[in-house]
Amino acid sequence: MLFRSLGGVLAGKIGETTSTNVTAITSGGSKANIESMEDGDVQIAFAQSDVAAYAYRGTRLFDEKVTNFSTVANLYMEQVQIVTLNPEIKTVADLKGKNVSVGAAGSGVYFNAVDVLKAYGLDIDKDIKPTYQSFGDSVEALQDGKIDAAFLVAGAPTTAVTSLAATKKVYLVGLDDEHILSLMTESPYYSKNIIKKEVYGTDDDTTTVAVGAVVIARDDVSEADVYNFLFGIFENLDEITAAHAKGAELNLNFAVSYSAVPYHKGAVKYFGEKDLNVVGK
Secondary structure (H helix, E strand, O other): OEOOHHHHHHHHHHHHHOOOOOOOEOOOOHHHHHHHHHOOOOOEEEEEHHHHHHHHHOOOOOOOOOOOEEEEEEEEEEEEEEEEOOOOOOEHHHHOOOEEEOOOOOOHHHHHHHHHHHHOOOOOOOOOEEEOOOHHHHHHHHHOOOOOEEEEEEOOOOHHHHHHHOOOOOEEOEOOHHHHHHHHHHOOOOEEEEEOHHHHOOOOOEEEEEEEEEEEEEOOOOHHHHHHHHHHHHOOHHHHHHHOHHHHHOOHHHHOOOOOOOEOHHHHHHHHHOOOOOOEO
């Protein structure tokens, strides 16, 4: 099963409190997670909410529909973070002509970059000099002065950015309300989000957009295992929050808010016991 850094905490708590065992492993991101699930290599995975929708509908990153999975829960928000060490880059418009990392080619981050740049009238191929790098490579390239800025999409604080901020003055490029509204009108997967200045030691809070981090599961995962997965998380939120800051963002109402992919039968059962109705397959 696939998880990000929060996954180890969740996996441990699920194993401690239910009969379901979860092994947390690292992965290559949302698209890779969905492909691994389709191949049967993993059973449960994290994915950006927009990428899961693209897979289910067979658009953007996916040439064909991938429909053998269901939603388990929407967990927390992953912010679109535009990171730079250059204080002169203050807005997305300032990225014009700059060397910018836009995530791996064809990744969810890449399409987030496409969307944000488009909202500001910028074309990713014509108006910036794009490079295609992972989080770690992007941060290293920033530190070495090889790029001017990098798009990262992950829950803040993001380890790679935190490490960079420990040695360099980090700046986050914010989005204004007018362009956020334009972006949200084009795509319902985005929502306005604030990254507090304390997160990376920036001078001010940064306004950006975010997408959900949704947990998905193969349809053939048992109802009991998905039920236990949710039980292990939502019946132990205090302990999870004590172990990982993201735990504070987990709540039942957000968990049932994803509508692009129907919910797994185990999720329908668990949330139904909480008097929360979700659309199942």
